[in-house]
Amino acid sequence: MEDFKNIFVLGIGLIGGSMARDLKRVLPESTLYGIDSSENHLSEAVGLGVIDHSSRFEALSQADLVILSIPVDQANLFLPPVLDAISEHALVIDVGSTKGSVCDAVRNHPKRANFLAAHPIAGTEFSGPTAAIEYLFKDKTMILCEVEDTDTELLKKAMQLFEVLEMRIRYMNPHSxxxxxxxxxxxxxxxxxxxxxxxxxxxxxxxxxxxxxxxxxxxxxxxxxxxxxxxxxxxxxxxxxxxxxxxxxxxxxxxxxxxxxxxxxxxxxxxxxxxxxxxxxxxxxx
Amino acid sequence: MEDFKNIFVLGIGLIGGSMARDLKRVLPESTLYGIDSSENHLSEAVGLGVIDHSSRFEALSQADLVILSIPVDQANLFLPPVLDAISEHALVIDVGSTKGSVCDAVRNHPKRANFLAAHPIAGTEFSGPTAAIEYLFKDKTMILCEVEDTDTELLKKAMQLFEVLEMRIRYMNPHSxxxxxxxxxxxxxxxxxxxxxxxxxxxxxxxxxxxxxxxxxxxxxxxxxxxxxxxxxxxxxxxxxxxxxxxxxxxxxxxxxxxxxxxxxxxxxxxxxxxxxxxxxxxxxx
Missing domain, CATH: 1.10.3660.10 (6-phosphogluconate dehydrogenase C-terminal like domain)
Known part of the structure; x- marks a missing residue:
């Protein structure tokens, strides 16, 4: 888990931003990069200290860990090019609220093993980087889908991370x-x-x-x-x-x-x- | 308001019990009597200090203030005999969640002026004497209906009480x-x-x-x-x-x-x- 030096968060809203805050807290040596379609959100997130730097899709090859926290229809579209862009050792975790279509979208992708489908049962009714809060995920359930399709070593690092965040793990079929x-x-x-x-x-x-x-x-x-x-x-x-x-x-x-x-x-x-x-x-x- | 020496609460549940707790707090000289169809609730309420004594319908002639906090269909039935039973100087406040039928039930009652129809917008999802809590009514809205039919002096005392309980007052037609x-x-x-x-x-x-x-x-x-x-x-x-x-x-x-x-x-x-x-x-x- 200490190998997650360069962390990229795609979508700096309530979930992505809260995840960025927690990752920074438990991995203080890491650098947090944010990518977002809204320039306002990016500068807001830097100003609030949610991320260290704003970044761009082209920089994803530098990532050790990518958190995909964008609207679920966008996640289906962006996950394949994200997997194309990352290095062989990187892990991509999608944290959207639906899991079937995003799993289907990369079932035969050559880098499927670099992907982990997740859904943290956590949130508030607020949105945007200003809604991002620390400890949002503490004592919450993290649902993981199709873990058998994720690389064993990458999965192990992800599990260590969820343990440090004090989350409960449940395993499920994405369509269930x-x-x-x-x-x-x-x-x-x-x-x-x-x-x-x-x-x-x-x-x-x-x-x-x-x-x-x-x-x-x-x-x-x-x-x-x-x-x-x-x-x-x-x-x-x-x-x-x-x-x-x-x-x-x-x-x-x-x-x-x-x-x-x-x-x-x-x-x-x-x-x-x-x-x-x-x-x-x-x-x-x- | 200091004239409310003997206070009877009919129905020692969430609302009646919480009202009893607050009345005891703001009128420490008063004695709180509880009447309830459940003997268990009565002894529980005495044990918890929600009321001072359990009492009976026949004792209502001693009351200075009666809080009617029983299910709304029962309130329609019991309000006329309660008004029959009280003395000329006593005030009866019904605190149920519907107001039309209870007002209609006593429109032509000879002691209509001894009655005030009220609905405190306060509560929790719990019930019974154990659910009774202090300060439930603080900063909450108290809706009063047909205040023009309540005796001016009794209404004034009631208003002093609601002010001490820090409630906001709204006036409404019972059917509205x-x-x-x-x-x-x-x-x-x-x-x-x-x-x-x-x-x-x-x-x-x-x-x-x-x-x-x-x-x-x-x-x-x-x-x-x-x-x-x-x-x-x-x-x-x-x-x-x-x-x-x-x-x-x-x-x-x-x-x-x-x-x-x-x-x-x-x-x-x-x-x-x-x-x-x-x-x-x-x-x-x-």
């Missing part, structure tokens, strides 16, 4: 990952965005409605602050699974509506009680 | 309250319960799904820990408004599903961007 994550992450974002929309639409005619909002509403609608530029590609790449989870969610809401409409309060009660054990399931998550 | 609160509170609970249900159903077949849940899911699903015994009556009493908000929510989710299904990613993006300004609306709420 995408199916599951649609339920426990992607659907939450849609439910939150559409809840926000419903209340905002109502508020156009009812001016004092937000005076009445409490911490419950704030919690449920928090993810509606998330960046559409991040989330549109996620919904696109994971379309089938997201549609499946969304359809089930709408079915459940419609059932709840129907039993309430029918004054079946025993069933209204049961619907909630049967979900109450989410308490124990979520223990430890906050 | 119920319409608005359906959007900013009741709907959030349904969205959260049904999100929990959708994921739990999926998890029956997919054992490791919750390993993948992060803080975003936890936040969105937090309200699904709420007590069905509290929330079933709320949905019952506010049925028409809840159904209206739920129908609009389902319509918005279905529209999102349709544009995603049609690969209209510009519209998917716009749907999220148009809701993003919830950021500024929610400023200060957490």
């Amino acid at each position: 990952h995408d199916k599951h994550i649609a339920y426990v992450s992607h659907l939450s974002h849609i439910s939150s965005f559409m809840l926000g929309k419903t209340v905002i639409e109502k508020e156009k005619n009812e001016k004092d409605i937000f005076d009445m909002a409490g911490s419950g509403f704030a919690s449920t609608v928090r993810l509606a602050k998330s960046n559409p530029a991040t989330w549109t590609p996620i919904f696109k790449e994971n379309k089938a699974n997201v549609l499946e989870s969304l359809t089930e969610y709408i079915t459940n809401l419609t059932h709840f509506k129907n039993v309430l409409e029918a004054d079946d309060y025993e069933e209204v009660y049961n619907e909630m009680e049967n979900t109450n054990h989410i308490k124990s399931i979520l223990k430890g998550l906050s | 309250h119920d319409k608005h609160i359906a959007y900013v509170s009741h709907l959030s609970h349904i969205s959260s319960f049904m999100l929990g249900k959708t994921v739990i159903e999926k998890e029956k077949n997919e054992k490791d799904i919750f390993d993948m849940a992060g803080s975003g899911f936890a936040s969105t699903v937090r309200l699904a820990k709420s007590n069905p015994a509290t929330w079933t009556p709320i949905f019952k009493e506010n049925k028409a408004n809840v159904l209206e908000s739920l129908t609009e929510y389902i319509t918005n989710l279905t529209h999102f599903k349709n544009v995603l299904e049609a690969d209209d990613y510009e519209e998917v993006y716009n749907e999220m961007e148009n809701t993003n300004h919830i950021k500024s609306i929610l400023k200060g709420l957490s």
